[in-house]
Amino acid sequence: MLDLEVVPERSLGNEQWEFALGMPLAQAISILQKHCRIIKNVQVLYSEQTPLSHDLILNLTQDGIKLLFDATNQRLKVKVVYFELNGYERKTATEQQILEMYNAAEQLFHLNFRGLSFSFQLDSWNEAPKYEPNFALGLASLQIPHGAMVKRMHIYTGNNLQETRAPVMPLACFLGNIYAECVDVLRDRVGPLGLKLRLLTAGCGPGVMTDAKVRSLERSIYFGDSCQDVLGALGSPHKVFYKSEDKMKIHSPSPHKQVPSKCNDYFFNYFTLGVDILFDSTTHLVKKFVLHTNYPGHYNFNIYHRCDFKIPLVIKKGTDSQTEDCTLTTYSKWDQIQELLGHPMEKPVVLHRSSSANNTNPFGSTFCFGLQRMIFEVMQNNHIASVTLYGAPRTTSQARPDTACLPGPTGSL
Numbered sequence: 001m002l003d004l005e006v007v008p009e010r011s012l013g014n015e016q017w018e019f020a021l022g023m024p025l026a027q028a029i030s031i032l033q034k035h036c037r038i039i040k041n042v043q044v045l046y047s048e049q050t051p052l053s054h055d056l057i058l059n060l061t062q063d064g065i066k067l068l069f070d071a072t073n074q075r076l077k078v079k080v081v082y083f084e085l086n087g088y089e090r091k092t093a094t095e096q097q098i099l100e101m102y103n104a105a106e107q108l109f110h111l112n113f114r115g116l117s118f119s120f121q122l123d124s125w126n127e128a129p130k131y132e133p134n135f136a137l138g139l140a141s142l143q144i145p146h147g148a149m150v151k152r153m154h155i156y157t158g159n160n161l162q163e164t165r166a167p168v169m170p171l172a173c174f175l176g177n178i179y180a181e182c183v184d185v186l187r188d189r190v191g192p193l194g195l196k197l198r199l200l201t202a203g204c205g206p207g208v209m210t211d212a213k214v215r216s217l218e219r220s221i222y223f224g225d226s227c228q229d230v231l232g233a234l235g236s237p238h239k240v241f242y243k244s245e246d247k248m249k250i251h252s253p254s255p256h257k258q259v260p261s262k263c264n265d266y267f268f269n270y271f272t273l274g275v276d277i278l279f280d281s282t283t284h285l286v287k288k289f290v291l292h293t294n295y296p297g298h299y300n301f302n303i304y305h306r307c308d309f310k311i312p313l314v315i316k317k318g319t320d321s322q323t324e325d326c327t328l329t330t331y332s333k334w335d336q337i338q339e340l341l342g343h344p345m346e347k348p349v350v351l352h353r354s355s356s357a358n359n360t361n362p363f364g365s366t367f368c369f370g371l372q373r374m375i376f377e378v379m380q381n382n383h384i385a386s387v388t389l390y391g392a393p394r395t396t397s398q399a400r401p402d403t404a405c406l407p408g409p410t411g412s413l
Contacts, residue, residue: 002039002063009115009157012065012079019067021157022167024179025074026271026302028058028067039063046071046296049381052331056296070166072331074294074306077166079155108151114159120150171212174202178235180273183291185311185389186220191373192311192389194222195289197234197273221277223391225286230268230277237268237277274307289389293330297363298385299353306330309387311374315340328387334378337371344369351377 004012011020017031032042045057051071055078058067064082069075111118156164169179184196197219202212219233242264263281267290270276278288292304311328328337348367354360366385367378375388 002065006081006116006153006155008113008155010155012081012155019076019079020170020173021076021079021155022169023076023173024169024305025056025058025069025076026305027173027175028069028076029302032058032060044296048297051295051297051381051383073166073308075166075169077156078161078164081153081155083150083153112159112161115155115157117154117156117161118150119152119154168214169200171202171214174200174214177201177272179305180275180307181216183273183275183307183309185309186222187312189314191391192223192289193391194220194225194286195275195389196220197275199234199273221286223286227268227279227284230286234268234270234273238271239269241267241269241276243267243278271303272305274304287390291330291387291389293384293386295379295383295385297381298366298379299361299363300385301363311387313340330384332384333382334369334376334384335382337376337384341371344371346370348378 002014004014006012009021011018013019017035019028019031032039039060039062041061043057043059043061045059047054053071055068055071056074057069060066066080066082067076068078068080070077108119108121111120154161157167158164178199178201181198181200183198186193186196199217199219201215201217221230221233225233243266244264265281265287266279268277268279274292274294276288276290276292277286278290279285280287291307291309292300294301294304294306308330313326313328315324315326317324326340328340348369351366351368352361353366364380366380369376369378373389373391375390377385377387379385
């Protein structure tokens with residue numbers, strides 16, 4: 001069993017590592033992978049059909065620990081520790097608090113503190129906990145008999161486990177990386193122009209490391225930006241990937257679909273932003289953006305952090321000139337998108353994503369549909385795995401587009 005220290009409302013860990021509330025899912029998995037010789041048999045539990053309806057859980061089956069991550073922001077929300085302790089315990093509380101401790105359905109008693117709660121069960125329910133009302137100043141003394149076993153402990157933020165939320169990412173989790181709080185797609189009446197990213201980084205005060213704090217900044221990048229433009233805005237990528245072939249040509253004019261590339265385009269992979277940026281191999285200018293949703297059950301799950309994007313749209317209503325503003329988000333489903341943008345004219349491109357070491361994809365294929373200079377990769381549960389944005393890149397002699405694009409939308413999916 002693991003020997004871990006508990007800090008209420010904060011963390012569970014030891015001198016080598018800790019699971020901190022607010023920690024991104026990818027960091028927790030990285031810890032488990034690094035210590036795989038000590039922490040074994042880890043299960044990833046999620047809802048396959050409705051991944052946003054239930055927390056995403058890392059279950060350490062041999063160590064009696066469950067890590068619950070918020071299904072939306074994928075940050076650590078609750079830590080559950082299962083264990084058994086025998087002995088005698090005395091707790092001072094109000095009589096109303098004592099009555100609220102007992103859960104008849106589970107046959108458990110709950111002791112709740114700020115950021116910490118214990119659930120315990122008796123060997124024999126014929127011997128119930130005893131308390132003396134009006135022990136002192138309206139308090140009662142709760143005496144739990146010998147044989148009571150603590151079944152589990154919850155670590156969370158706030159006073160109420162049922163209403164707790166994943167906190168913001170703590171400073172210790174930044175590790176020199178930049179994270180995207182949200183990504184807005186900039187566009188005109190024709191299609192996407194680029195991205196506006198709201199970034200979070202752990203900066204330091206001048207010369208004082210103890211002044212470290214989270215800083216927020218905005219950066220915009222556009223189709224046709226150079227490598228230097230992107231590096232200046234976002235910093236160095238985590239990885240540079242050179243394409244071997246182009247499987248995503250469903251947006252190309254038909255005569256050009258079979259024309260082989262003379263040289264390889266390349267991606268800047270920003271894993272903590274959930275964004276890939278494709279550069280043309282000849283001009284070295286941006287030609288595509290790929291936004292990743294990081295849903296469990298996808299082949300690339302846990303490679304990228306979730307990109308919380310918003311894509312503004314202007315939808316025509318009827319035959320007149322009336323329009324309606326709406327927004328596509330990371331959480332929009334494919335059937336909702338088709339209701340707004342219409343059904344694709346061409347058949348989808350099927351992505352199998354099998355590796356050379358393992359020729360089978362346990363998660364199944366995904367389907368790529370092209371609409372309005374966007375390619376939606378759709379999972380079998382109707383959620384969007386990624387969105388690829390493309391457009392005609394400007395030449396080096398053209399100025400960068402004005403950042404004043406479509407007005408902010410009024411509704412969202």
